[in-house]
Amino acid sequence: MAEDLFRIAGKAFTSRLFLGTAGYPNQQVFLDSLAASGAQVVTVSIRRVDMEGGAEGILDLVRDRAWLLPNTAGCATVKDAVLTAQLAREALDTNWIKLELIGDRETLYPDVEQLVTAAAQLVDDGFAVLPYCTDDPIVCRRLADVGCAAVMPLGSPIGTGLGILNPYNIEMICSRSTVPVILDAGVGTASDAALAMELGCDAVLLNTAVSKSTDPVRMAAAMGHAVAGGRLARLAGRIPKRTRAEASSPELGLIGG
Amino acid sequence: MPAKGDRETVTYHPPSGHSSAKPSVTSRVIVIGAGCIGLSIAWRLAAAGSTVDIYDQGRAGGGATHAAAGMLAAAVETEPGEQALLPLTLDSQRRWPAFAAELEAYSGLPVDLRTDGTVQVALTRDDVEVLRSGFEFQRGLGLNVAWLTGAQVKEREPWLNPRAAAGVLGADDGQVDNRKLAVALKAAAVKAGARLHEGAAVETLSLTAGRVDGVVVDGALKPADVVVLAAGAWSRQLAGLPEGAVPPVRPVKGQMLALRMDAAQPLLRHVVWPPKCYLVPRLDGRLIVGATTEDKGWDDHLTAGGVLALLEAAWRALPGVEELPIEEMWVGHRPGSRDDAPILGPVPDVAGLVMATGHHRNGILLTPGTADLVADHIQTGRVDPLLAPFGIGRFQERHTNGMRP
Numbered sequence: 001m002a003e004d005l006f007r008i009a010g011k012a013f014t015s016r017l018f019l020g021t022a023g024y025p026n027q028q029v030f031l032d033s034l035a036a037s038g039a040q041v042v043t044v045s046i047r048r049v050d051m052e053g054g055a056e057g058i059l060d061l062v063r064d065r066a067w068l069l070p071n072t073a074g075c076a077t078v079k080d081a082v083l084t085a086q087l088a089r090e091a092l093d094t095n096w097i098k099l100e101l102i103g104d105r106e107t108l109y110p111d112v113e114q115l116v117t118a119a120a121q122l123v124d125d126g127f128a129v130l131p132y133c134t135d136d137p138i139v140c141r142r143l144a145d146v147g148c149a150a151v152m153p154l155g156s157p158i159g160t161g162l163g164i165l166n167p168y169n170i171e172m173i174c175s176r177s178t179v180p181v182i183l184d185a186g187v188g189t190a191s192d193a194a195l196a197m198e199l200g201c202d203a204v205l206l207n208t209a210v211s212k213s214t215d216p217v218r219m220a221a222a223m224g225h226a227v228a229g230g231r232l233a234r235l236a237g238r239i240p241k242r243t244r245a246e247a248s249s250p251e252l253g254l255i256g257g
Numbered sequence: 258m259p260a261k262g263d264r265e266t267v268t269y270h271p272p273s274g275h276s277s278a279k280p281s282v283t284s285r286v287i288v289i290g291a292g293c294i295g296l297s298i299a300w301r302l303a304a305a306g307s308t309v310d311i312y313d314q315g316r317a318g319g320g321a322t323h324a325a326a327g328m329l330a331a332a333v334e335t336e337p338g339e340q341a342l343l344p345l346t347l348d349s350q351r352r353w354p355a356f357a358a359e360l361e362a363y364s365g366l367p368v369d370l371r372t373d374g375t376v377q378v379a380l381t382r383d384d385v386e387v388l389r390s391g392f393e394f395q396r397g398l399g400l401n402v403a404w405l406t407g408a409q410v411k412e413r414e415p416w417l418n419p420r421a422a423a424g425v426l427g428a429d430d431g432q433v434d435n436r437k438l439a440v441a442l443k444a445a446a447v448k449a450g451a452r453l454h455e456g457a458a459v460e461t462l463s464l465t466a467g468r469v470d471g472v473v474v475d476g477a478l479k480p481a482d483v484v485v486l487a488a489g490a491w492s493r494q495l496a497g498l499p500e501g502a503v504p505p506v507r508p509v510k511g512q513m514l515a516l517r518m519d520a521a522q523p524l525l526r527h528v529v530w531p532p533k534c535y536l537v538p539r540l541d542g543r544l545i546v547g548a549t550t551e552d553k554g555w556d557d558h559l560t561a562g563g564v565l566a567l568l569e570a571a572w573r574a575l576p577g578v579e580e581l582p583i584e585e586m587w588v589g590h591r592p593g594s595r596d597d598a599p600i601l602g603p604v605p606d607v608a609g610l611v612m613a614t615g616h617h618r619n620g621i622l623l624t625p626g627t628a629d630l631v632a633d634h635i636q637t638g639r640v641d642p643l644l645a646p647f648g649i650g651r652f653q654e655r656h657t658n659g660m661r662p
Contacts, residue, residue, distance in 0.1 A: 025336050026598075028596035029596070055493060057552055058552060215337065215339065224442040
């Protein structure tokens, strides 16, 4: 089988799982989870880490283990997000940015209007922008049109673990998108991640489902398998759904008396 | 307090008679760091007859020991991923009553130990689900935790938000006044004969042929047979540590504040953990609200967002706090190791160096156990089975996932 590489913004990855770094019991559990998941991209909240890159900080530990995807978590305005992205680019020497512009603290829903504006500015400034957005095909198209490197629609609100609440939208976004689609937020367990891949997503980003699991390292391994399994199923092509049973062995031509 | 370059003289006592391979009771010990860990080890060793010098770049008990809340919560603080730490935290929690009694008798100073239980509280339906998941996990580990109904929670703490929907009681958990603890430990260590040098930063560790022979302070070698590294979040900064002996410890910033309750009619009587904060009522009416957990290096700013988050969480759980005066706000740095467990005991290939650092949020809880087990190791050379899993050797590079940017 040919190697199934995930290509985005000029880089290629063999894993299609992106892992968040927040909320783990401790850094060693995170590092073990990262290894168990096989993930090659790790997202880090720029507002919440020590940018001095102090030894033993998360940046220091992750730098030679995975590709860093800084995010703008905690930003509420375009200005805020753009400045944070620029800070990340200077400090981490990467032009990748996962753009998060949260509308309010209760729902943690993306503020779409600001998101598109900030994405356009950052693209103009030379960033590879990966925006966290609503599961709205029109919004995703707008973001792709302004030059984002991928779109990251939510499955359900951040941290809820409710899975993919509108699989039809996710499938529609995937079928129409001109850029990679990365499901972001809402994954609760392995089947959610597999479903995202079966629906046509190019990758899955998750965090809480692993970090808050009772056994994060084992859940991380499960997510690695789920994403790989879902991808294989997508490539293989699922059978059409039918309403009537059909025997899997042929019924005609049987030898009988 | 001795200033830099004071009159202190150093006379070298050779390790009495027998082989110096194993430190003996009478050996010379230098403890780097006068927090609760360093002071308690120094107290134990000095009381047993060792010559002990404690060096601290600042004031004794002025770092994380001062900033802490003093919770002793081996049961309700246990989270998934931290099971390996449980034997040590439970052991230390069991040691606390006798340790506190001995310390109070020895120093003549109170530490206000209270083992009257800790309650985690859920306010909303979502909180209840999270609480129940944690409760099942803790019960599965055999911890002494009990499920409380909302009514039972409010009976225990009647000023809590009437929405309180459920709780988990850790009946063996409690608190100690960490600032009083620091004062008592300092007095006990000094009374036992340990010499405390405050404002005296250790410049470098001194090694000869792979063996510790002292530390350099103010340009002068202070000889020692054993050096205990108990410098908390500052432990990585000690110069002269060979590679492999640098403890993977970082400062984990925490913002906290104290409100003033009416001591005769307090809003809260026991330690309570609502969502997103904890509340620790002291006997004198102080109500400690903690704490943020921030990987911000040595940043020591109080921030509006940090204080807002703490006060909002406290107010949601205990609406009456809005009337209370704010007495103090502060920032501390927990000594966070990579796996949040302490780094204890001997260091491979560096004879004479003993670690007692990286206690993260468990420093106060782990003080009695660390003091007894580390002092025992220094006196006998034995590594207690409780101590063994926490050596620095456990940190090794793990594999990467085929990614090297």
